[in-house]
Amino acid sequence: MKTLIKNVHVLTMDDEETEYKHGFVLIDGEDIVEVGAMRADLPVVDEVIDGQDGILLPGFVNTHTHCGMIPFRSLGDDVPDRLRRFLFPLEAYMTRKLVHASTAYAIGEMLLSGVTSFCDMYYFEDEVARACEEMGVRAVVGETIIDMETCDSKNTQESLSYCEAFLKKWKNHPLLTPAIAPHAPNTNNASDLKKIVALSQKYQAPITMHVEEMDYEMQEFAENYQQTPLAFLESLGYFEHRFIMAHCIHLNEADIKLLTQAPKHVSVAHCIGANTKSAKGVAPVKELLEQGVLVGLGTDGPSSGNTLDLFTQMRMVANFHKTKNHDRRAFPAKEIVKLATKNGAKALGFSRVGTIEPNKKADLVLVETKSVNMFPIFDAYSALVYSANASNVSAVWVNGRQLVKEKQLVHANLDELREKLYKEMDIFVKEAKKRTV
Amino acid sequence: MKTLIKNVHVLTMDDEETEYKHGFVLIDGEDIVEVGAMRADLPVVDEVIDGQDGILLPGFVNTHTHCGMIPFRSLGDDVPDRLRRFLFPLEAYMTRKLVHASTAYAIGEMLLSGVTSFCDMYYFEDEVARACEEMGVRAVVGETIIDMETCDSKNTQESLSYCEAFLKKWKNHPLLTPAIAPHAPNTNNASDLKKIVALSQKYQAPITMHVEEMDYEMQEFAENYQQTPLAFLESLGYFEHRFIMAHCIHLNEADIKLLTQAPKHVSVAHCIGANTKSAKGVAPVKELLEQGVLVGLGTDGPSSGNTLDLFTQMRMVANFHKTKNHDRRAFPAKEIVKLATKNGAKALGFSRVGTIEPNKKADLVLVETKSVNMFPIFDAYSALVYSANASNVSAVWVNGRQLVKEKQLVHANLDELREKLYKEMDIFVKEAKKRTV
Numbered sequence: 001m002k003t004l005i006k007n008v009h010v011l012t013m014d015d016e017e018t019e020y021k022h023g024f025v026l027i028d029g030e031d032i033v034e035v036g037a038m039r040a041d042l043p044v045v046d047e048v049i050d051g052q053d054g055i056l057l058p059g060f061v062n063t064h065t066h067c068g069m070i071p072f073r074s075l076g077d078d079v080p081d082r083l084r085r086f087l088f089p090l091e092a093y094m095t096r097k098l099v100h101a102s103t104a105y106a107i108g109e110m111l112l113s114g115v116t117s118f119c120d121m122y123y124f125e126d127e128v129a130r131a132c133e134e135m136g137v138r139a140v141v142g143e144t145i146i147d148m149e150t151c152d153s154k155n156t157q158e159s160l161s162y163c164e165a166f167l168k169k170w171k172n173h174p175l176l177t178p179a180i181a182p183h184a185p186n187t188n189n190a191s192d193l194k195k196i197v198a199l200s201q202k203y204q205a206p207i208t209m210h211v212e213e214m215d216y217e218m219q220e221f222a223e224n225y226q227q228t229p230l231a232f233l234e235s236l237g238y239f240e241h242r243f244i245m246a247h248c249i250h251l252n253e254a255d256i257k258l259l260t261q262a263p264k265h266v267s268v269a270h271c272i273g274a275n276t277k278s279a280k281g282v283a284p285v286k287e288l289l290e291q292g293v294l295v296g297l298g299t300d301g302p303s304s305g306n307t308l309d310l311f312t313q314m315r316m317v318a319n320f321h322k323t324k325n326h327d328r329r330a331f332p333a334k335e336i337v338k339l340a341t342k343n344g345a346k347a348l349g350f351s352r353v354g355t356i357e358p359n360k361k362a363d364l365v366l367v368e369t370k371s372v373n374m375f376p377i378f379d380a381y382s383a384l385v386y387s388a389n390a391s392n393v394s395a396v397w398v399n400g401r402q403l404v405k406e407k408q409l410v411h412a413n414l415d416e417l418r419e420k421l422y423k424e425m426d427i428f429v430k431e432a433k434k435r436t437v
Numbered sequence: 438m439k440t441l442i443k444n445v446h447v448l449t450m451d452d453e454e455t456e457y458k459h460g461f462v463l464i465d466g467e468d469i470v471e472v473g474a475m476r477a478d479l480p481v482v483d484e485v486i487d488g489q490d491g492i493l494l495p496g497f498v499n500t501h502t503h504c505g506m507i508p509f510r511s512l513g514d515d516v517p518d519r520l521r522r523f524l525f526p527l528e529a530y531m532t533r534k535l536v537h538a539s540t541a542y543a544i545g546e547m548l549l550s551g552v553t554s555f556c557d558m559y560y561f562e563d564e565v566a567r568a569c570e571e572m573g574v575r576a577v578v579g580e581t582i583i584d585m586e587t588c589d590s591k592n593t594q595e596s597l598s599y600c601e602a603f604l605k606k607w608k609n610h611p612l613l614t615p616a617i618a619p620h621a622p623n624t625n626n627a628s629d630l631k632k633i634v635a636l637s638q639k640y641q642a643p644i645t646m647h648v649e650e651m652d653y654e655m656q657e658f659a660e661n662y663q664q665t666p667l668a669f670l671e672s673l674g675y676f677e678h679r680f681i682m683a684h685c686i687h688l689n690e691a692d693i694k695l696l697t698q699a700p701k702h703v704s705v706a707h708c709i710g711a712n713t714k715s716a717k718g719v720a721p722v723k724e725l726l727e728q729g730v731l732v733g734l735g736t737d738g739p740s741s742g743n744t745l746d747l748f749t750q751m752r753m754v755a756n757f758h759k760t761k762n763h764d765r766r767a768f769p770a771k772e773i774v775k776l777a778t779k780n781g782a783k784a785l786g787f788s789r790v791g792t793i794e795p796n797k798k799a800d801l802v803l804v805e806t807k808s809v810n811m812f813p814i815f816d817a818y819s820a821l822v823y824s825a826n827a828s829n830v831s832a833v834w835v836n837g838r839q840l841v842k843e844k845q846l847v848h849a850n851l852d853e854l855r856e857k858l859y860k861e862m863d864i865f866v867k868e869a870k871k872r873t874v
Contacts, residue, residue, distance in 0.1 A: 281760065319757075391826060
């Protein structure tokens with residue numbers, strides 16, 4: 001099946017940053033086969049989509065989220081130490097079915113905002129992978145390992161077993177990459193961290209992990225190991241395979257040097273919205289980018305970042321890093337769109353997405369420009385970063401398949417996804433309300 | 438005409454912060470006459486609106502914007518010193534008709550995002566007032582005085598005359614308050630600043646002004662006057678009548694003390710999005726609020742803040758001030774909604790709006806909760822600040838009159854507003870493009 005998307009402003013995000021102000025993209029099956037400026041003799045195809053002067057760009061890549069946590073949204077947003085006071089206790093009420101329903105809903109939300117691939121970290125990750133498959137998205141799916149009893153395992157031995165079975169089951173999936181997700185350097189013991197890296201080597205599985213997010217994490221490592229969490233992980237071999245580190249707020253100079261020397265499969269998932277909402281700080285992203293470290297953008301989970309779209313994150317990246325560096329020229333819009341697309345794809349190891357070029361997979365997002373906030377447009381990147389919001393996304397393709405059309409999910413019904421999720425949330429809601437009076 | 442809005446989660450924003458989770462509001466003509474929890478014997482009225490569990494709150498108040506500047510949106514966002522390099526030169530191409538068309542469009546954008554009243558500062562302010570009247574909104578409209586030739590006046594003498602005629606023409610309007618808008622302490626000379634304060638006294642007209650926005654403004658005053666711009670303005674009598682100061686980024690301790698002692702008609706329009714996008718800094722709002730200084734939120738113009746909705750601003754207020762103060766409890770969602778509604782109304786001197794209470798004017802906004810980002814809702818304030826965006830606004834009333842219904846303008850057509858604006862932008866666009874190659 002061949003599809004032609006015409007009359008669009010194409011931001012290819014290729015190495016030359018080619019733009020076609022009146023352009024087209026031709027899809028054949030899963031692949032992009034041609035991209036260029038509109039011309040008279042466009043090929044005859046099965047389906048023609050008129051983009052009506054919308055902006056077509058590579059699908060957004062959300063490099064860090066927790067799809068299972070939709071039930072936590074708007075719960076205790078402004079309380080201190082929410083992780084230990086709210087999230088950990090309530091996660092006891094997460095069930096296999098609840099994680100599945102939450103993930104399907106979260107994927108619906110991401111698709112409607114133009115996110116075509118992401119990196120997830122949660123429990124019952126087999127259910128997450130199933131929901132991803134059902135919804136048709138591309139993802140790195142990481143089973144969480146943490147040094148305490150969880151909703152899916154009595155102890156780390158159990159979760160390591162769960163994880164190993166999970167890695168075996170999902171490897172070689174065309175759209176999904178199963179991964180291991182140790183929670184954080186200070187919530188996993190050294191012995192488990194070693195087992196995790198061995199498991200990663202055995203299955204060539206990526207690792208994704210919260211790193212240098214918490215001030216108390218930094219203190220604990222300074223006291224117990226006289227080194228940073230990052231240096232500790234590196235010494236255990238964590239840089240030898242794909243390693244996606246969320247947050248990295250508290251990197252020091254030595255850490256940045258370590259990352260500069262690290263292989264390109266080591267990357268940072270920058271979650272500006274969640275990090276600043278929780279007053280944790282602003283990661284040194286300018287320094288990382290100057291040193292060529294790979295950085296993608298992440299929303300974090302719906303409890304921490306609240307929404308799962310990258311528009312909110314892009315605007316915050318601009319404002320926080322311009323202000324931090326006292327320079328309005330820093331982090332121009334085009335660079336930020338690059339972080340949200342091409343760099344994110346590289347970070348997750350999806351070598352055939354992130355740009356609009358022939359022979360790439362067709363992960364695409366169309367942003368309409370008819371809404372009131374999208375006029376005028378002198379610069380399409382500026383419009384995306386400073387004006388657009390999730391509601392401007394009108395169409396989305398993943399791997400050549402259209403999943404959003406006219407701002408609606410094509411193969412799923414949002415009301416049904418919500419109803420299903422709400423039904424599974426019954427006990428969770430009762431327990432949550434006990435804690436919010 | 439009586440209207441009943443039922444099945445809504447009412448955030449009254451009254452002094453007791455009363456919420457009705459399943460509530461109603463009764464409007465009679467321009468006024469709110471009753472608000473409460475849903476009950477069986479609700480009165481029979483002319484029109485019943487089922488809010489379908491949406492959140493009903495007082496209309497948002499945008500305390501600082503430049504409606505005439507829609508043509509500048511997405512133009513040179515990331516260049517240094519844009520004001521003097523881009524904005525001033527291009528403003529030569531603003532015409533009376535262009536300001537009118539831009540303002541009508543900007544009001545359309547604000548209404549669609551739930552902004553029911555605002556404070557404007559621009560040129561040809563008579564056209565701004567006319568557009569406000571046509572669109573049916575509540576506003577403080579300020580004619581700009583600046584020490585240079587402008588699009589509406591050859592010199593300040595001319596603009597002071599224009600302004601005086603403008604103040605006479607619009608005083609006693611039921612929804613509009615004409616005002617004087619000196620551009621900034623460093624772009625008006627001392628002699629003009631004195632004439633402006635005299636004009637304000639003569640007509641009891643508010644003054645709105647950019648104050649302590651620029652680092653070079655601070656330097657100039659330190660060198661020339663050995664005092665801050667704020668102290669200088671106070672010494673000229675600027676605190677004697679209503680005075681709405683935009684930005685106030687660089688306030689020092691003495692400035693904050695001055696504001697603490699100032700009468701309640703002196704207020705700050707905090708424009709976090711514009712201030713941080715331009716890397717100017719973060720105003721000391723926590724300190725102001727602790728001292729009881731009146732602070733509202735502003736989007737700034739579409740060139741600086743890009744969008745005219747307060748959702749974007751509310752989220753940035755949370756993230757920036759929590760991070761600045763290293764405290765995730767600071768600026769809880771409820772406080773931020775208060776700044777965006779009740780406090781904004783107080784700042785602009787609209788004593789009968791800003792809360793949902795009997796005998797207040799019906800300026801209301803309904804935020805739907807069916808969209809994917811609005812579930813679940815444990816806390817309605819959190820949902821507004823951390824999850825909602827402009828597209829969630831489904832209905833808006835100003836002074837009892839419904840201006841937005843089912844996410845569309847009721848009395849205007851957005852496509853027509855855009856077409857009209859685009860036509861007037863012809864020369865502006867050509868000149869703008871010369872400067873962006």
